[in-house]
Amino acid sequence: MFMLAYFKETCIGGESMRKKIRVAGVVNDSIVDGPGFRFSVFVQGCPHGCPGCHNPQTHPFEGGVMMEPEEILERMKKNPLLKGITLSGGEPFCQAEALAYLARQVHAAGWDVVCYTGYTLETLLAMEDPHIRELLEEVDLLIDGPFILEKRDLTLLFRGSSNQRLILVKPTLQTGSITLMEEDV
Numbered sequence: 001m002f003m004l005a006y007f008k009e010t011c012i013g014g015e016s017m018r019k020k021i022r023v024a025g026v027v028n029d030s031i032v033d034g035p036g037f038r039f040s041v042f043v044q045g046c047p048h049g050c051p052g053c054h055n056p057q058t059h060p061f062e063g064g065v066m067m068e069p070e071e072i073l074e075r076m077k078k079n080p081l082l083k084g085i086t087l088s089g090g091e092p093f094c095q096a097e098a099l100a101y102l103a104r105q106v107h108a109a110g111w112d113v114v115c116y117t118g119y120t121l122e123t124l125l126a127m128e129d130p131h132i133r134e135l136l137e138e139v140d141l142l143i144d145g146p147f148i149l150e151k152r153d154l155t156l157l158f159r160g161s162s163n164q165r166l167i168l169v170k171p172t173l174q175t176g177s178i179t180l181m182e183e184d185v
Contacts, residue, residue, distance in 0.1 A: 019068060019069055019098055019101055020066045020067065020068060020098060021041070021043060021066070021067050021068075021069065021072070021095055021098045021099060021102065022043060022044040022045060022061075022064045022065070022066055022095065023041060023042065023043060023044060023064050023065055023066070023067045024042040024043060024044040024055070024057065024058040024063070024064045024089070024090055025042045025064075026039065026040060026041050026042065026072070026075070027039070027040040027042075028075065028078075028079060029079060029081070029082070030086065032158070033086035033088060033114065033116075033158065034083075034084065034086045034114035034141060034143075034158055035083060035112075035114075035141070035158075036082075036083025036084065037079070037081045037082050037083055038082065038083060038084055038085065038086045038114065039072070039075065039076045039079065039082055039084075039085045039086070040085070040086040040088055041072060041085060041086070041087055041088065041102075042055060042058055042088050042089055042090060043058065043064075043087065043088070043089040043090035043091070043092050043094070043095055043099070044058055044060070044061065044062075044063055044064030044089075044090050045058070045059070045060065045061035045064075045089070045090050045091060045094050045095070046058055046059045046089050046090045046091040046094070046118065047091060047094065047118075048091060048118035048146050050118060050146045050147040050148070050149075051149050052147060052149035052152065053147055054147070054160065055088070055089065055090070058089050058090035059090070061094075069098070069101055069102035069105055070105075072085075072102060073102075073105055073106070073109065076106070076109070076111070077109075082111060083111065083112060084106065084111040084112035084113055084114060084140070085102075085103070085106045085111060085112075085113055085114070086113075086114040086115070086116070087099055087102075087103070087113065087114070087115040087116065087139075088115075088116040089116065091117060091118055091119075092115050092116065092117060092135070093117050093119060093124060093132055093135065096129065096131040096132045096134065096135040097131040097134070097135075099115075099135050100131060100134040100135040100137075100138055103115075103135060103138035103139065104138055106138075107138060112140045112141070113138055113139050113140050113141075114139070114140065114141045114142075114143070114158075115135070115139045115141070115142050115143070116142075116143045117142065117143070117144050117145075118145070118146040118147070119144065119145075119146075120144050120145050121136075121142060121144050121165075121167055121169075121172070121178070124136060124144075136169055136173065137169075137173065139169045140168070140169060140170065141166060141167070141168060141169065141181060142165075142166075142167040142169050143158055143159050143164055143165070143166055143167075144164060144165050144167060145161075145163045145164040145165060146161075146163070146164075147160050147161050147164070148161045148163050149161070151163050157183045165178070165180060166180055166181040166183070167179065167180060167181070168180070168181050
């Protein structure tokens with residue numbers, strides 16, 4: 001229960017952000033944030049503060065810009081080559097409610113959802129937050145775990161340190177056993 005209280009206090013002060021997303025920036029056509037061409041959304045705010053983080057400017061919960069999910073979807077529709085969206089940060093699960101809404105819209109439009117998190121999947125599930133679960137259920141591929149500078153490995157697919165996993169979320173939630181993505185994509 002302490003973890004959930006800390007999470008709610010740290011991540012956007014526990015506010016409900018039904019639709020707007022606090023965004024640090026976007027990349028319209030990334031090839032490094034998941035399989036295929038991706039629209040990457042970097043959310044603002046992260047409680048982890050991992051030493052050596054690639055995006056330290058996303059750590060403060062203040063700043064960034066507020067965006068409507070529909071604005072993000074309209075921008076995605078301009079690129080017919082996209083395979084999906086990547087939610088990165090910052091910490092996406094600090095804005096789980098708003099991002100779950102966006103992810104549902106992304107799926108409805110026929111794209112997939114990749115999400116980075118500094119939490120492990122086990123920690124997210126233990127929080128027993130309905131919005132976290134809602135977002136997890138909309139994620140196709142989860143890259144979990146904090147970036148650990150001592151485990152940095154630039155040869156890894158879609159991640160920066162060897163402790164991070166590429167988790168196929170739907171089969172993992174269905175079976176209760178971690179299903180990892182094959183790395184020969």
